[in-house]
Amino acid sequence: MTQTVLITGGSRGIGRATARLLGERGWSVGVNYAQNRRAAEETVAEVERAGGRALPIAGDVANEADVIAMFDAVVREFGRLDALVNNAGIVAPSMPLADMDLTRLTRMFNVNVLGAYLCAREAARRMSTDRGGAGGVIVNVSSAAARLGSPNEYVDYAGSKGAVDTMTLGLAKELGPRGVRVNAVRPGLIDTEIHASGGKPERAAQLGATTPLGRPGSADEVAQTIVWLLSDAASYVTGALLDVAGGR
Numbered sequence: 001m002t003q004t005v006l007i008t009g010g011s012r013g014i015g016r017a018t019a020r021l022l023g024e025r026g027w028s029v030g031v032n033y034a035q036n037r038r039a040a041e042e043t044v045a046e047v048e049r050a051g052g053r054a055l056p057i058a059g060d061v062a063n064e065a066d067v068i069a070m071f072d073a074v075v076r077e078f079g080r081l082d083a084l085v086n087n088a089g090i091v092a093p094s095m096p097l098a099d100m101d102l103t104r105l106t107r108m109f110n111v112n113v114l115g116a117y118l119c120a121r122e123a124a125r126r127m128s129t130d131r132g133g134a135g136g137v138i139v140n141v142s143s144a145a146a147r148l149g150s151p152n153e154y155v156d157y158a159g160s161k162g163a164v165d166t167m168t169l170g171l172a173k174e175l176g177p178r179g180v181r182v183n184a185v186r187p188g189l190i191d192t193e194i195h196a197s198g199g200k201p202e203r204a205a206q207l208g209a210t211t212p213l214g215r216p217g218s219a220d221e222v223a224q225t226i227v228w229l230l231s232d233a234a235s236y237v238t239g240a241l242l243d244v245a246g247g248r
Helices: 013-024 037-050 064-078 102-127 155-178 203-208 219-230
Strands: 004-007 028-033 053-058 083-086 136-141 180-187 241-244
Touching: 004 013, 004 064, 013 028, 013 037, 013 219, 028 037, 028 064, 037 053, 053 064, 064 102, 083 102, 083 219, 102 136, 102 155, 102 180, 136 155, 136 219, 155 180, 155 241, 180 219, 219 241
Parallel strands: 004 028, 004 083, 028 053, 083 136, 136 180, 180 241
Antiparallel strands: none
């Protein structure tokens, strides 16, 4: 039976790489995006070329009505939900906390924390065996920043990912008896567009050279880890925070 996944923030970077890899394995993929429909449609095309099915789904993860509609769209289109890749997230320009305004902080936590919680909640409602679901898997995309703190750069982003780690640990214990595994990947310096959105497009290349492996990682390398966690090969893995950070 074809497996179905919703990937939030699926139009670029790690989300797109994960969608493409799951397409190669024959999955049906809901590709959530916030604004850039063209990018989401490109992801859909890549999934379909790889052999899967896909659907672009607009929605702001910080908006409860949007989140509910996203999950409904996946089930309506594909008939089931087996997994969530809780990937949508933002970063803002690098600066110390003392210079951050309330607008920035509110948006950061609304997207990265509230959004992640809302999406995990909706996945739990649909997949938990005690609510009529067939079980499933949630993979949260956290960050090595959660343990490094990102001083003088993104302390707010790091804190938001710390919340994702804590949710992962608690939800794994909550949902394990209900047929749902919950894990997180914590990417390090990955060569994606998120660094440019934070004002430092060369950050991954520059700092990646300082890691034990001597280079930044790729979105595909993170996607391989996510896909493994989604698979039966990881059937006894839950509550794990898995670093994909080159030893940093």
